[in-house]
Amino acid sequence: QVQLVESGGGVIQPGRSLRLSCAASGFNFSRFGMHWIRQAPGKGLEWVAVISYDGTNEFQADSVKGRFTISRDNSKNTLFLQMNSLRAEDTAVYYCAKGGSSRFWESDYWGQGTLVTVSS
């Protein structure tokens, strides 16, 4: 079965950097796009970024453009999110999600998430 395990979250000061990882198993990782989606405490869901199956195409939300970079290592079945210039408003649980089969923007299975807290 699809399994996605995020790691790398923690407490970080504003302006600093953090890299999240997502280890994937149970499906052919190199054949699917992958997403990051976040949820601020007590709030709704916000899509963050997507990367194509081969890493050649990536898109980010305007709120993180220029600060966050999504990447992947298909040889290690791992997805990454490099987060730079972190702000208090980036505080959230970050979920990685497997892309769906029809549209580039579709996601289906999600990991359990990793909490990022940006605070001085």
Add this chain to the structure above:
Amino acid sequence: DIQMTQSPSSLSASVGDRVTITCRASQGISKYLAWFQQKPGKAPKSLIYAASNLQSGVPSKFSGRGSGTDFTLTISSLQPEDFATYYCQQYDTYPPTFGQGTKVEIK
């Protein structure tokens, strides 16, 4: 960006009730709508994709309908494990966007 509006924002229902949640898109999204269920402290779980298709393993008490701008999620007979927050999401165009959520509580 396409705005997704769910109604109601919350509802109280009893075990056995039939419940319907509505999601409206600010512009047409064809059939590219998904529904997710989230329980407290847990990750969202995909229930329905392409407006009306059940994800593998999701019980048939869940059903989805709609196309274009108006969509519904129906739970035919509410059970204790169904009390959760439900989100719709459009994945037709960039950026994919979510509704604000509908919290289903026990009456």
